[in-house]
Amino acid sequence: MLRPDYPIRTERLTLRPFADGDYDDLHLMTGDPEVVRYLYWEVHTPQETRAALERRKGQAALTEEGQWLTLAMQAEPEGQPRVVGQVVLRWASVAHRQGELGFTLNPAFQGRGYAREAAEAMLRLGFEDLGLHRIYAACDTRNTASWGLLTRLGMRREAHFVEDEIFKGEYGDQYIYAMLDREWRSRQTSST
Template sequence: MLRPEYPIRTERLTLRPFAEDDYADLHLMTGDPEVVRYLYAEVHSPDETRAALQRRIGQTELTGEGQWLVLAMQAEPEGEPRVVGQVVLRWASAVHRQGELGFTMSPAFQGRGYAREAAEAMLRVGFEQFGLHRIYAACDTRNAPSWGLLTRLGMRREAHFVEDEIFKGEYGDQYIYAMLDREWTKRQTSST
């Protein structure tokens, strides 16, 4: 079982499991067409968001391959605690010690560096606590803010898949970014 110690704190964020009280903030994300534009999910109705919240509440640890650790990014931008996004880590392979990183931001809080803080914290959890060898992320090639963040995190672009799947009714391209545990360690050592 892989479970981080909660809460995970960064300079401005608390990363923690989702809770019932997070419905309104979650629906601001799941109900927004721009937020889900590059996600496999469609825009959620209020009932679909409630169901999604229930799933997230239970995604607090990894006990087997294919499972997702899904954490709320809580900030206090105006002095009030708000869920400004979510960060995820999927256990992609136990044998190969690989994980998949993802993040989603509420539109009102994009461009403030919260996603970077949360993604760095999740990379730390994956490499330093869970002992993963490689963490990768996939993103639509049109999602420049996402792949720009992956680049700033020090992940390298490993692949450009051209029309590799039908995404929301049309063939889409995607980039694959990755980082190895030794690259993470080197990056941490050189930044201190």
């Protein structure tokens, strides 16, 4: 079980559960065709974003297999607090101690290292607090920004699935990246 002590602070971010006041920033992401291009959902209407916000507000802990921990990435660009993205950790398997990492970023804030900071914090939660053995991430092979970040995080590409599913009306390819707990510990030791 994982119930983080909020807020979680990184160098420039506050990671926290979503709240009612996050609607506008969330809709900037969920309503943007470029953001959802490689995600399993389509551009959200305002009503769909409201429903998505309600779901996210309830995803602040992992108490059983299959649940998602979904946190807002809050930064203060230009001195104003903004939700610039979200980061997720799914408890994929209790028996096999597996988790899944994901992230979404508002394009206006890409290229600043926010997604990396948030993803590293989620890896830490998964390995150190939840006791996972392996954390993986899947991404569309065309999403070079995502798989580039996964590589920089120290995750290794384990698979390239070719036309493994119909995605938004056409067959798509996926990369699977992963990291083991011992690889995480080794990276932490070598960075100190």
